[in-house]
Amino acid sequence: MIVGAAQMGPVERRHTADEVSERMVALLEKASARGVELLVFPELASVPFFPHWVIEDREELLSYYDLDTPFARVAPLFTRAAELGIAVVMGYAERTNEGRLFNSSVLADEHGDVALKYRKVHLPGFGEPQRAEHQLLEKRYFEVGDLGFPVVDWKRTRLGLAICNDRRWAETYRMLALARAEIVCIGYNTPVKTPHLPEIDTLTEFHNHLSMQAGAYQNSLWVIGVGKGGVEEGVEQIGGSVIVAPSGEIVALASSRDDEVITADIDLDMVKKYRRDVFNFAHHRRPEHYGAITAPVDPRWSDDVRRVGALPGSDDDGA
Amino acid sequence: MIVGAAQMGPVERRHTADEVSERMVALLEKASARGVELLVFPELASVPFFPHWVIEDREELLSYYDLDTPFARVAPLFTRAAELGIAVVMGYAERTNEGRLFNSSVLADEHGDVALKYRKVHLPGFGEPQRAEHQLLEKRYFEVGDLGFPVVDWKRTRLGLAICNDRRWAETYRMLALARAEIVCIGYNTPVKTPHLPEIDTLTEFHNHLSMQAGAYQNSLWVIGVGKGGVEEGVEQIGGSVIVAPSGEIVALASSRDDEVITADIDLDMVKKYRRDVFNFAHHRRPEHYGAITAPVDPRWSDDVRRVGALPGSDDDGA
Numbered sequence: 001m002i003v004g005a006a007q008m009g010p011v012e013r014r015h016t017a018d019e020v021s022e023r024m025v026a027l028l029e030k031a032s033a034r035g036v037e038l039l040v041f042p043e044l045a046s047v048p049f050f051p052h053w054v055i056e057d058r059e060e061l062l063s064y065y066d067l068d069t070p071f072a073r074v075a076p077l078f079t080r081a082a083e084l085g086i087a088v089v090m091g092y093a094e095r096t097n098e099g100r101l102f103n104s105s106v107l108a109d110e111h112g113d114v115a116l117k118y119r120k121v122h123l124p125g126f127g128e129p130q131r132a133e134h135q136l137l138e139k140r141y142f143e144v145g146d147l148g149f150p151v152v153d154w155k156r157t158r159l160g161l162a163i164c165n166d167r168r169w170a171e172t173y174r175m176l177a178l179a180r181a182e183i184v185c186i187g188y189n190t191p192v193k194t195p196h197l198p199e200i201d202t203l204t205e206f207h208n209h210l211s212m213q214a215g216a217y218q219n220s221l222w223v224i225g226v227g228k229g230g231v232e233e234g235v236e237q238i239g240g241s242v243i244v245a246p247s248g249e250i251v252a253l254a255s256s257r258d259d260e261v262i263t264a265d266i267d268l269d270m271v272k273k274y275r276r277d278v279f280n281f282a283h284h285r286r287p288e289h290y291g292a293i294t295a296p297v298d299p300r301w302s303d304d305v306r307r308v309g310a311l312p313g314s315d316d317d318g319a
Numbered sequence: 320m321i322v323g324a325a326q327m328g329p330v331e332r333r334h335t336a337d338e339v340s341e342r343m344v345a346l347l348e349k350a351s352a353r354g355v356e357l358l359v360f361p362e363l364a365s366v367p368f369f370p371h372w373v374i375e376d377r378e379e380l381l382s383y384y385d386l387d388t389p390f391a392r393v394a395p396l397f398t399r400a401a402e403l404g405i406a407v408v409m410g411y412a413e414r415t416n417e418g419r420l421f422n423s424s425v426l427a428d429e430h431g432d433v434a435l436k437y438r439k440v441h442l443p444g445f446g447e448p449q450r451a452e453h454q455l456l457e458k459r460y461f462e463v464g465d466l467g468f469p470v471v472d473w474k475r476t477r478l479g480l481a482i483c484n485d486r487r488w489a490e491t492y493r494m495l496a497l498a499r500a501e502i503v504c505i506g507y508n509t510p511v512k513t514p515h516l517p518e519i520d521t522l523t524e525f526h527n528h529l530s531m532q533a534g535a536y537q538n539s540l541w542v543i544g545v546g547k548g549g550v551e552e553g554v555e556q557i558g559g560s561v562i563v564a565p566s567g568e569i570v571a572l573a574s575s576r577d578d579e580v581i582t583a584d585i586d587l588d589m590v591k592k593y594r595r596d597v598f599n600f601a602h603h604r605r606p607e608h609y610g611a612i613t614a615p616v617d618p619r620w621s622d623d624v625r626r627v628g629a630l631p632g633s634d635d636d637g638a
Contacts, residue, residue, distance in 0.1 A: 121605050148608050168598070170489030170537055171609045178611040180623055197596045203566055207536060210567050214533030217526060218489055247522055248529050275624045277516045279487070282621045286440050287613045289467050290490045292497040294606045294613045302601045304499055305594045 001156065002265050003183070004036035005224050007241040009258035010232035011048050020046045021074040023259055028077060030261045032084045037110070037155070039081070039261075042228040043091035043103070043164045043187035046074045049228065050093075051137040052191070052235045054129050061141070065095035069106055069114060082112030087154065089224075091163055091187040093141075094119065103142045105161045105187060109154065116152040118161035119145030122169050132195035134235045138165075149175040157182045157268050164188040167225065168211045170218070171293070177219035178281065182271045186212065186225045192236045205240045209250065217248030220274035222266050229257030246274045320475065321584050322502070323355040324543050326560040328577035329551035330367050336392050339365045342578055343396040349580045351403045356429070356474070358400070358580075361547040362410035362422070362483045362506035365393045368547065369412075370456040371510070371554050373448050380460070384414035388425055388433060401431030406473065408543075410482055410506040412460075413438065422461045424480045424506060428473065435471040437480035438464030441488050451514035453554045457484075468494040476501045476587050483507040486544065487530045489537070490612070496538035497600065501590045505531065505544045511555045524559050528569065536567030539593035541585050548576030565593045 006027040011020055024041065031039045043049075047064045055061040070092035071078050081088045087110045094104035103120035123144060125136025149172065151160040160181035166172040167186050176184050190208060193201050200207070208225070216223040222245060229239030239257035242250045243264040252262040275281070292298075325346040330339055343360065350358045362368075366383045374380040389411035390397050400407045406429045413423035422439035442463060444455025468491065470479040479500035485491040486505050495503050509527060512520050519526070527544070535542040541564060548558030558576035561569045562583040571581040594600070611617075 121608050122603055124603060144605060145608075165603070168537060169604070170493060170533075171604075171612060174489060175609060175611055178617065178620070180617070180620055194596065197592060200566060200597075203568070207567065210529075210533055210536055214489075214529055214537075217529055218487060218533075247519060248526065249522070272624055272626060273516060275620075277513065278519075280624065282616045282618075282624070284441055284443060284484070285488070285490075285616060286463060287615060289440050289464075290494060290613045292494055293490060294609045296606060297601045297604060298497065298499070299601075301497070301499055301594075305591055305599065305601075307591060 001037055001268060002035045002263055003038045003224055003243065004031040004034065004040070004261055004263040005226035005241045005243060005254070006031060006039055006041050007226050007239055007254045007260045007262070008042055008045060008228045009230045011046065011228065012233055013048055017046065017073050021076040024074055024077040025080050027259055027261050028080055028084065028086065031263065032086060034261070034263045036086060036263055038087045038089070040185040040224045040226050041088065041090040041187060042226050043105070043189050044093055045090050045187065045228065046070060047093065048233050049189040051125065051141050052134045052233060054135060054137065062095065065093040065101060067095050068097070078108055078112055081108065082110070085110040089161060089185040089187070101142055102145060103138060103163055105163050107152065107154070107159060107161065115154060116150060116159060116161060117147065118150060118163070119147050120163040120166060121145045121149070122165045122172070124165040130195065133193060134191060134195065136195065149179065151176060151179045151181045160184045162186045164190065167215060170215065173215035173219040173221070177221055181221060182268055183222045183224065184215070186223060188225065188227045190227060190238050192238055205238050208238060208240050209242060212242060212244050213248040213250065216244040216246055218279065220246045220271050220279045222246060222271070246270045320356055320587060321354045321582055322357045322543055322562065323350040323353065323359070323580055323582040324545035324560045324562060324571070324573070325350060325358050325360045326545050326558055326573045326579045326581070327361055327364060327547045328549045330365065330547065331552055332367055336365065340393040340395040343393055344399050346578060346580050347396060347399055347403065347405065350582065351405060353580070353582045355405060355582055357406045357408070359504040359543045359545050360407065360409040360506060361545050362424070362508050363412055364409050364506065364547065365389060366412065367552050368508040368554070370444065370460050371453045371552060373454060373456065381414065384412040384420060386414050387416070397427055397431055400427065401429070404429045408480060408504040408506070420461055421464060422457060422482055424482050426471065426473070426478060426480065434473060435469060435478060435480060436466065437469060437482065438466050439482040439485060440464040440468070441484045441491070443484040449514065452512060453510060453514065455514070468498065470495060470498045470500045479503045481505045483509065486534060489534065492534035492538040492540070496540055500540060501587055502541045502543065503534070505542060507544065507546045509546060509557050511557055524557050527557060527559050528561060531561060531563050532567040532569065535563040535565055537598065539565045539590050539598045541565060541590070565589045
């Protein structure tokens, strides 16, 4: 099965939806020419990553959200994908009929039908603005996802979705692997610089790959990880989109921070071989010893963190 | 705080306990000269890794086990460590007064007192011999650990222990980090070759490091990982002992597969900074969405695995 990741360069406020659609269709056509059956686009693919700044105006804020699915905003993409028979995963800001706001991802299958929807569980950053070069306001603009980690049988395999910060939490991959996912599609927007912790700025690409490689290996699954790179609204983001095998090896890697398609012909039997021989969950896992993982975090944990001092310029003391 | 890993070359049946003690004391002296406060030895450090072969004779089997602690077998090591004021972690086969058998690890503090004991939770391999180049009979020779993932406050930090295969399971590090461990000491014996899955033989060192680097990074803790390398009783094992920072970076690496000490001067504040700014468990984890992790594994999981066929030469079909 040939799969692809459609990395994107910056999407800025000055770009119209038509311009963005055109770029996405161009990536889709490239993927089609390479025989791709499943193409994954980044988190919040068709809009700027607006949690990077404060938006006071409610109307402006809501302009970044799509009602239920992203199909209307970038209609040409989904129309063309269905014509070509390519399944598409795409991240978007979701507004529900009830006005709830989520950081979501949807799988439109090869017929253009919604086959799977996921709402981001791990929202990084803060609910309130910080004194920092750029903001991380996901906790302000989104609710925590309420769908858990759903999966779907699709063609000859089983898919799960995750979004950005989810990929740094081992629970994400484990939940999906326990639900028997064989491919996990992850979109992201990752600034090169981490506010408050400049000493890790040189490690951003390493951490991106480390998390996805470990997630793939330790759960015997394929990971398709795709970012929106380059300088977007003044914030520089990494590229580094990858396709990772159940061996943890990167088998395809983007070489730019711009619009770029990477593909791989993936062997789904690798999943089963690794699950049989190395990570046989039924034989080796010991859920009876994992109790704290599903329990509330020990309050002493926050006391430890507080000992290193408050975040610079933050009302937040790490509690 | 300066910490060290004492990698060891093969310990074979022909080696006497005195010979092994002598090697371990030599490593300890080297570590002492480098200012080490905590020195970690491998899994089953002072005996050959006997789960690699079938032992029918009960007396011979029990000769590899130590009653309660490994202090008697390698007494000179622990005597000298207490004289030097160095805390030692060491893996051993534990026999209890009741005759129960565990793959264990113990922390003898700088006074030579038992400060922490751990019994391996993730036992790889099989309960019955397989048709393979070497055996993996940990499920035959040991019970699953019954102590969970304990931690202990020690000096200016908090320690946890893990053993070999534990390091490939994300739950291990997570349980220890939730219990506020800041340093995790891991001993291992890892054959270069994986029976039944020869295509991953070239990846053994990569997987060793990938697991420990991801565990360190995703849990904001230091990992000291130390193996017994070289050809031991006919089975070639990796070295690759490391000290890994909370950044996931390897800050010390063994360059041999033989007796070798590596050390690092580790910054414990890094733990708290990462926990405050990147992996703030109290802010970002969502235990309510992790339910399946502590539940029994879905029986359909084994059906999937079975589809790829039985292990070659095994009575075990992956169920």
